[in-house]
Amino acid sequence: MFRTAAQxxxxxxxxxxxLLITLRRFCNKAPRKLRVAELLSGTGLEANVQGWVRSxxxxxANLFVDVNDGSCLQSLQIVASPELNDPLLTFGSAVExxxxxxxxxxxxxxxxxxxxxxxxxxxxxxLDFPFKIKERHxxxxxxxxxxxxxxxxxxxxxxxxxGEATWAVHSYFKENGFAHIHTxxxxxxxxxxxxxxxxxxxxxxxxxxxxNFFSVPAYLTVSGQLHLEVMTGSFSRxxxxxxxxxxxNSQSRRHLAEFYMVEAEVAxxxxxxxxxxxxxxxxxxxxxxxxxxxxxxxxxxxxxYADVRLPHKRAYDLLIISAAPAPPLTSACSASQWGCxxxxxxxxxxxxxxxxxxxxxxxxPYRLKPxxxxxxxxxxxxxxxxxxxxxxxxxxLCGGSLREERLDLLRARLEEVGLEDTxxxxxxxxxxxxxxxxxFGMGFERYLQxxxxxxxxxxxxxxPRFSHSCLL
Amino acid sequence: MFRTAAQxxxxxxxxxxxLLITLRRFCNKAPRKLRVAELLSGTGLEANVQGWVRSxxxxxANLFVDVNDGSCLQSLQIVASPELNDPLLTFGSAVExxxxxxxxxxxxxxxxxxxxxxxxxxxxxxLDFPFKIKERHxxxxxxxxxxxxxxxxxxxxxxxxxGEATWAVHSYFKENGFAHIHTxxxxxxxxxxxxxxxxxxxxxxxxxxxxNFFSVPAYLTVSGQLHLEVMTGSFSRxxxxxxxxxxxNSQSRRHLAEFYMVEAEVAxxxxxxxxxxxxxxxxxxxxxxxxxxxxxxxxxxxxxYADVRLPHKRAYDLLIISAAPAPPLTSACSASQWGCxxxxxxxxxxxxxxxxxxxxxxxxPYRLKPxxxxxxxxxxxxxxxxxxxxxxxxxxLCGGSLREERLDLLRARLEEVGLEDTxxxxxxxxxxxxxxxxxFGMGFERYLQxxxxxxxxxxxxxxPRFSHSCLL
Numbered sequence: 023m024f025r026t027a028a029q030x031x032x033x034x035x036x037x038x039x040x041l042l043i044t045l046r047r048f049c050n051k052a053p054r055k056l057r058v059a060e061l062l063s064g065t066g067l068e069a070n071v072q073g074w075v076r077s078x079x080x081x082x083a084n085l086f087v088d089v090n091d092g093s094c095l096q097s098l099q100i101v102a103s104p105e106l107n108d109p110l111l112t113f114g115s116a117v118e119x120x121x122x123x124x125x126x127x128x129x130x131x132x133x134x135x136x137x138x139x140x141x142x143x144x145x146x147x148x149l150d151f152p153f154k155i156k157e158r159h160x161x162x163x164x165x166x167x168x169x170x171x172x173x174x175x176x177x178x179x180x181x182x183x184x185g186e187a188t189w190a191v192h193s194y195f196k197e198n199g200f201a202h203i204h205t206x207x208x209x210x211x212x213x214x215x216x217x218x219x220x221x222x223x224x225x226x227x228x229x230x231x232x233x234n235f236f237s238v239p240a241y242l243t244v245s246g247q248l249h250l251e252v253m254t255g256s257f258s259r260x261x262x263x264x265x266x267x268x269x270x271n272s273q274s275r276r277h278l279a280e281f282y283m284v285e286a287e288v289a290x291x292x293x294x295x296x297x298x299x300x301x302x303x304x305x306x307x308x309x310x311x312x313x314x315x316x317x318x319x320x321x322x323x324x325x326x327y328a329d330v331r332l333p334h335k336r337a338y339d340l341l342i343i344s345a346a347p348a349p350p351l352t353s354a355c356s357a358s359q360w361g362c363x364x365x366x367x368x369x370x371x372x373x374x375x376x377x378x379x380x381x382x383x384x385x386x387p388y389r390l391k392p393x394x395x396x397x398x399x400x401x402x403x404x405x406x407x408x409x410x411x412x413x414x415x416x417x418x419l420c421g422g423s424l425r426e427e428r429l430d431l432l433r434a435r436l437e438e439v440g441l442e443d444t445x446x447x448x449x450x451x452x453x454x455x456x457x458x459x460x461x462f463g464m465g466f467e468r469y470l471q472x473x474x475x476x477x478x479x480x481x482x483x484x485x486p487r488f489s490h491s492c493l494l
Numbered sequence: 495m496f497r498t499a500a501q502x503x504x505x506x507x508x509x510x511x512x513l514l515i516t517l518r519r520f521c522n523k524a525p526r527k528l529r530v531a532e533l534l535s536g537t538g539l540e541a542n543v544q545g546w547v548r549s550x551x552x553x554x555a556n557l558f559v560d561v562n563d564g565s566c567l568q569s570l571q572i573v574a575s576p577e578l579n580d581p582l583l584t585f586g587s588a589v590e591x592x593x594x595x596x597x598x599x600x601x602x603x604x605x606x607x608x609x610x611x612x613x614x615x616x617x618x619x620x621l622d623f624p625f626k627i628k629e630r631h632x633x634x635x636x637x638x639x640x641x642x643x644x645x646x647x648x649x650x651x652x653x654x655x656x657g658e659a660t661w662a663v664h665s666y667f668k669e670n671g672f673a674h675i676h677t678x679x680x681x682x683x684x685x686x687x688x689x690x691x692x693x694x695x696x697x698x699x700x701x702x703x704x705x706n707f708f709s710v711p712a713y714l715t716v717s718g719q720l721h722l723e724v725m726t727g728s729f730s731r732x733x734x735x736x737x738x739x740x741x742x743n744s745q746s747r748r749h750l751a752e753f754y755m756v757e758a759e760v761a762x763x764x765x766x767x768x769x770x771x772x773x774x775x776x777x778x779x780x781x782x783x784x785x786x787x788x789x790x791x792x793x794x795x796x797x798x799y800a801d802v803r804l805p806h807k808r809a810y811d812l813l814i815i816s817a818a819p820a821p822p823l824t825s826a827c828s829a830s831q832w833g834c835x836x837x838x839x840x841x842x843x844x845x846x847x848x849x850x851x852x853x854x855x856x857x858x859p860y861r862l863k864p865x866x867x868x869x870x871x872x873x874x875x876x877x878x879x880x881x882x883x884x885x886x887x888x889x890x891l892c893g894g895s896l897r898e899e900r901l902d903l904l905r906a907r908l909e910e911v912g913l914e915d916t917x918x919x920x921x922x923x924x925x926x927x928x929x930x931x932x933x934f935g936m937g938f939e940r941y942l943q944x945x946x947x948x949x950x951x952x953x954x955x956x957x958p959r960f961s962h963s964c965l966l
Binding site for chain 2: 074075090091092093114143145147150151170172173181182184192201203204205206207210218219220222223226235237239240241249255256265269280282290427447450451452454456458483484485487490493494
């Protein structure tokens with residue numbers, strides 16, 4: 023793609039190059055049009071690097087400039103003759119550097135770029151720039167500058183981790199035969215009858231004020247589950263991964279108005295354990311991928327920002343406990359009684375009680391669960407085939423259930439709540455080749471909070487939206 | 495994940511198995527927990543298959559049932575003794591079949607399942623079911639049943655193609671060093687000042703009617719471009735792939751209220767050709783992937799539904815023509831004059847004129863383009879560094895431009911349109927380490943229309959939303 027005489031490399035690729043990572047892996051990551059001869063020629067290669075200045079140290083004999091381009095946490099050290107210095111070469115400025123890649127004598131880095139030419143592309147006045155050289159800003163401070171925070175080490179790391187985790191989730195499902203479905207954002211059903219919905223309308227006045235744009239009231243989705251269930255009528259395994267919305271008037275560190283959900287649905291499944299196995303597997307595989315690809319980025323969070331830290335990689339032995347009939351739940355939380363929903367403090371207690379590790383809780387009281395949850399018919403306690411995954415520091419990470427596939431039971435339940443007309447299409451799914459199935463959803467930001475130990479959910483999403491805040 | 499004695503396979507994996515695809519590829523696609531011994535043992539394997547009945551043929555000696563599970567277009571043929579027949583075994587019913595996998599003598603298939611047991615899991619009354627056995631329904635007819643249309647061959651194929659194309663887009667960007675950014679759906683900026691926005695508000699009454707939930711008016715995004723530009727201040731290459739929205743009151747076959755956009759932004763880029771190269775590369779790589787993985791699915795569209803068909807794979811030699819100064823544009827379209835925007839009919843003429851192949855059109859009149867477009871300063875004609883990719887049957891598929899990175903020019907333009915306060919954060923991006931950059935967006939549904947030859951955009955998205963329609 024680039025036609026300059028000197029090849030252009032990202033900082034990450036320069037690091038990798040000297041670390042002798044295999045040719046194949048290199049080709050997958052580096053900018054295209056690298057010739058094998060150049061890859062194999064070792065140091066001495068002419069290179070052209072672009073990025074943003076992270077530090078400038080002017081010494082008598084040498085000028086040292088660290089350049090970062092977002093491709094990894096490390097910066098590339100530029101070594102130059104002092105006469106290449108420029109008053110515009112400041113922290114935060116954008117530069118292009120041409121030079122020769124050499125083996126570095128410094129133990130901190132394998133390679134450095136001996137500069138022939140440094141060009142300041144974009145100035146940055148250090149007095150005005152909100153981030154200061156060599157200062158570790160708090161996440162609260164960084165959050166105030168949504169348009170510039172990618173420039174900090176912490177948020178740069180977060181974005182790389184988020185990207186790799188996203189990729190790992192998609193890879194996990196693809197490798198396990200799940201079809202990816204783009205479930206809709208705009209929907210005319212309010213899923214669980216939850217009250218906290220956003221309604222949408224065109225911002226310009228309609229011809230007729232009474233008429234809705236879609237002819238019916240339309241909302242932002244709170245879950246893609248029902249749409250995935252539609253697809254489970256023809257695909258054995260489906261998933262979706264996209265934004266969902268809650269109009270929750272909360273400033274809490276646990277809630278966003280717009281957040282990402284991973285949701286999956288599996289057909290021909292009769293046991294809650296089929297679901298917990300997918301949840302556990304996805305959790306582990308995604309986390310392993312992130313720890314492999316972003317070790318330094320994760321380490322930055324664990325070292326400087328984590329409140330709760332999960333045990334070492336591959337040490338997540340997930341437990342399954344039952345919410346029914348009572349112990350260990352009610353024995354653990356004296357305030358909690360059978361038939362009551364778990365509160366955040368109960369969830370926390372449970373996680374701690376089980377050794378501060380992820381815990382599945384199954385078989386919730388039937389009457390607490392939405393109409394689509396499968397009835398266990400285990401009178402007199404009467405539970406539903408539902409499961410939650412609780413994790414340290416976060417609480418509920420995943421929620422799932424088997425779905426009621428039996429037409430007569432489902433119809434009776436919908437009639438009871440007066441929704442049989444609204445959900446006639448949903449009843450149709452049980453009339454034409456219905457199958458036992460189930461699924462779950464995972465809050466993606468909560469997942470990131472969990473593996474990184476980040477306290478505030480606003481720090482793990484590029485552009486947080488919550489009540490009274492919609493910056494940019 | 496599955497603990498039944500007989501292993502469970504998807505129909506696709508059974509087909510693949512006998513087609514002797516390599517072990518590595520097989521392992522990536524098939525359900526987990528397949529043992530190598532089973533993979534290598536050839537026919538004679540005991541298997542357990544679940545899916546939906548696509549046909550039932552009862553003959554004197556044998557019962558033939560075709561079972562499809564959505565994993566591929568082909569169905570698996572079940573051969574059973576006539577006494578395994580069941581009145582509930584009808585077109586559309588859901589079944590579980592246990593049997594022995596055998597080499598098939600029929601030339602249409604490599605393998606068939608000799609059934610030991612057939613269990614109808616979910617009935618389907620053929621009189622009520624809207625799709626009829628062995629009938630090719632039109633896309634218009636299928637569209638009326640959004641909750642059941644996945645059961646048709648056409649829509650099943652579309653969903654598989656859409657999934658593979660989505661995967662290919664993500665793979666392309668990952669392999670080329672682009673960071674994936676989740677740009678927000680809810681935004682307080684209206685991007686280009688376009689009028690056709692959806693506004694959002696909580697559906698429940700607020701405490702104060704005057705107060706917005708977000709303290710400012712909030713809209714559904716029309717583009718993630720400006721948010722990507724934010725990230726281009728710290729990552730050299732970024733992209734996003736998600737839903738975007740237009741409140742266009744149109745029933746046309748070309749518009750949706752909710753559609754998917756692929757958008758990319760590249761830093762340190764000074765030429766429009768850097769962008770056209772990414773667009774072309776992404777288009778070709780994605781299309782090659784889809785044609786490789788979904789050959790039969792694509793063929794179904796080309797055979798039965800395509801109006802316009804693109805030339806054979808690898809035959810897309812994209813042309814670049816300039817909209818400035820005049821020819822071939824104004825000579826081609828007598829109604830079009832320099833300085834006027836291209837209308838759909840002009841686009842169509844251009845594509846045809848160039849041999850019914852994709853065409854890039856560059857350097858549009860400056861005053862037609864939004865404030866962020868880079869000024870070419872080529873007076874007197876005065877163009878902007880913008881580019882569109884036009885394709886047969888669809889018209890505009892991609893639009894992109896270099897962005898104005900020069901603070902003084904950008905500020906002057908924003909002052910001219912009175913938006914300098916609204917976009918003070920955008921000006922900040924040019925104050926702190928600004929770099930030359932550019933990007934583009936591609937309508938994902940239009941891309942699918944283009945490669946499949948599908949006339950109506952509503953047929954290439956799982957749940958179409960447009961004015962007066964928001965089903966499910």
